[in-house]
Amino acid sequence: MEITELVGAVHHAAWLPWAVQYFFLIAISTTALLLALPGFVMGRETALPRARLALMTAVTTGITAPIALLADLHQPGRFWEFFAYTNASSWMAWGAWFVPAYVGLLVAFAWAVHRPAFHAWGNEDWRFAKLFRWLSLGGSANGFARPLGIAATIAAILVLTYTGAEVYVVRSRPLWNTPFLPWQFLATGFVGALGVMLVLERVLTRSAGLEAELNRRLALWLAVVGALGAAWFVVAVSGISPRHSEALASVAGFPVWHTMATWGALTVAVTFLIATLAPARSGWATGLLAIHAAWMFRWTVFMGGQAVPKVGSGLYDAMLPTGIEGLMGVIGTFGLWLFLVIAYTTFIPWLEAGIPAGGKPAAPARPANQH
Amino acid sequence: MNMNRRGFLGAVGRVSIGAAASVAGGAGAANAAKADHIPKWGMVVDLRKCIGCQACTVACIMENDVPEDAFRTHVSVYELVKDGQDPAMVMLPRLCNHCENPPCVPVCPVEATFKAESGEVLVDASRCVGCAYCVQACPYDARFINHETQTADKCTFCFHRTQAGLLPACVETCVGGARNFGDLNDPESAVSKLLAENEVSVLRPEMQTNPNVYYIGLEDVLSGRVAGEAAYRPAHTAESVAHAEGV
Numbered sequence A: 001m002e003i004t005e006l007v008g009a010v011h012h013a014a015w016l017p018w019a020v021q022y023f024f025l026i027a028i029s030t031t032a033l034l035l036a037l038p039g040f041v042m043g044r045e046t047a048l049p050r051a052r053l054a055l056m057t058a059v060t061t062g063i064t065a066p067i068a069l070l071a072d073l074h075q076p077g078r079f080w081e082f083f084a085y086t087n088a089s090s091w092m093a094w095g096a097w098f099v100p101a102y103v104g105l106l107v108a109f110a111w112a113v114h115r116p117a118f119h120a121w122g123n124e125d126w127r128f129a130k131l132f133r134w135l136s137l138g139g140s141a142n143g144f145a146r147p148l149g150i151a152a153t154i155a156a157i158l159v160l161t162y163t164g165a166e167v168y169v170v171r172s173r174p175l176w177n178t179p180f181l182p183w184q185f186l187a188t189g190f191v192g193a194l195g196v197m198l199v200l201e202r203v204l205t206r207s208a209g210l211e212a213e214l215n216r217r218l219a220l221w222l223a224v225v226g227a228l229g230a231a232w233f234v235v236a237v238s239g240i241s242p243r244h245s246e247a248l249a250s251v252a253g254f255p256v257w258h259t260m261a262t263w264g265a266l267t268v269a270v271t272f273l274i275a276t277l278a279p280a281r282s283g284w285a286t287g288l289l290a291i292h293a294a295w296m297f298r299w300t301v302f303m304g305g306q307a308v309p310k311v312g313s314g315l316y317d318a319m320l321p322t323g324i325e326g327l328m329g330v331i332g333t334f335g336l337w338l339f340l341v342i343a344y345t346t347f348i349p350w351l352e353a354g355i356p357a358g359g360k361p362a363a364p365a366r367p368a369n370q371h
Numbered sequence B: 001m002n003m004n005r006r007g008f009l010g011a012v013g014r015v016s017i018g019a020a021a022s023v024a025g026g027a028g029a030a031n032a033a034k035a036d037h038i039p040k041w042g043m044v045v046d047l048r049k050c051i052g053c054q055a056c057t058v059a060c061i062m063e064n065d066v067p068e069d070a071f072r073t074h075v076s077v078y079e080l081v082k083d084g085q086d087p088a089m090v091m092l093p094r095l096c097n098h099c100e101n102p103p104c105v106p107v108c109p110v111e112a113t114f115k116a117e118s119g120e121v122l123v124d125a126s127r128c129v130g131c132a133y134c135v136q137a138c139p140y141d142a143r144f145i146n147h148e149t150q151t152a153d154k155c156t157f158c159f160h161r162t163q164a165g166l167l168p169a170c171v172e173t174c175v176g177g178a179r180n181f182g183d184l185n186d187p188e189s190a191v192s193k194l195l196a197e198n199e200v201s202v203l204r205p206e207m208q209t210n211p212n213v214y215y216i217g218l219e220d221v222l223s224g225r226v227a228g229e230a231a232y233r234p235a236h237t238a239e240s241v242a243h244a245e246g247v
């Protein structure tokens, strides 16, 4: 039977490019925090250079993300209602509690990690000494950094859980309603975080050793992303899960989706190859490609997903559903992030961040009876 | 209460005289008829009678001040060509199904969307934060963000009219008499009788939403996502882009 839709309604995307930015930035922030743990929470000296970049990435993206989220609300002035009328059956309502908790704990953790350096800079005789005395709150102790880091990690895991679940539970969109999605958000989050760290590393520290180490980790997470994508495809093609087959069928016939799928797969494969074959010389390329891959995954999921009609035929405008103004939202959030990175590198003694007091595991060189 | 068009209006005539005070006091005329009877509103669309005139689409827009780039209800029109047969035009009026098990309700983070006692799924626009989670969750594309109010919007079964004892605007105006509205809790209502006497189907039953909008004569191929070709998609105009952005 041939069917042609002669009269139908077009549904504009209700989650705007701001939402893509939010999911992109919050995934980068939470996974970057996890990458900062070996240095700043587990107290591994060798992991410190990576942890410094990871914490910078986590803080700057972590502050930008909720701003993008607020911009996606059509009534941003009513955000307080999330706290006044929490609906426990809604993952979004839980997210409203998790996100501020996460950002608050993350900023507190970063502050605690940098407190000794703030204090030291405050005691020097220079123009901004007063500012740093104020920033250090008059002390250098940071024994509480580790518990704060652990609390921030728990909050990060809650944020990762809710962002995955919030989209996964939407049964009306087969492309979203897959248990693969939360894991894909996590894995592409790591890819994005490592991409940002590689770019920051190239701009700020330029150490070939760190570049190679980050590239090796990136290759690992790209492999996970590739494996998850392949598993999704196999499940959808095999027909063992009608939901996945429906998801594939809903987009399989459209050339724009072929282009997006091929582009995504090629980006992951090429980045993986470069990161594996030339880990010490490719930070710029792999970093930018990784950021692109993580961002494009979310753009495809959210904007592409909303372009699939739930009852009507064909596709709605898939690639740029909100025109140039939508793109301005994307550019605006990147601009804010860049501003925060500049502020962070200017005002925070991030290169001096060391292992917080009490953060070193009991080392054999310092027997327990000497405490 | 009998709720086909003529029956509904007849009942209202009786009620509006006897219950004028209670209408002024805010109680619904329909409820006033029998104090303890709570109706459950539903619709039965007889597709054999729909001529695709879109009178309902226009009436809804006028009645509910629906903005330019959205619909609370409209009539999808399809051309079906069955093997070796002449093309057939098939109409499908679409609207919120006021689901018994509405997936749009549990996702709302601030409980702005809810199911009323008489079955309508409604949005409290004074509370809605415009997060559009409900828009995503509805399997029927029945919701949208109203870019004039910046809140979620959808068919209310014309709650303001049924509260006053009137039929929804789309039912009132339906030229072919395809849209039937009434009380599913009343076995004597026209809709209950239509359900009892006809084979009916609902849209996307696999979603387990238990719609309260039923169809007589619905082609199976149209009950889900219609796997057909879209003949015409207008390109985004500058105006529609501005509406879509909305922040």
Ligand code: SF4
Pocket (backbone or CB within 6 Å): B095, B096, B097, B098, B099, B102, B103, B104, B105, B121, B137, B138, B139, B140, B141, B142, B143, B154, B209
């Ligand atoms: S049709 Fe959609 S908007 Fe209406 S009640 Fe069902 S899920 Fe909610």
Ligand code: SF4
Pocket (backbone or CB within 6 Å): B107, B108, B109, B110, B111, B112, B113, B123, B127, B128, B129, B130, B131, B132, B133, B134, B135, B151, B152
């Ligand atoms: S858009 Fe409004 S009604 Fe819909 S889920 Fe968000 S707050 Fe609730």
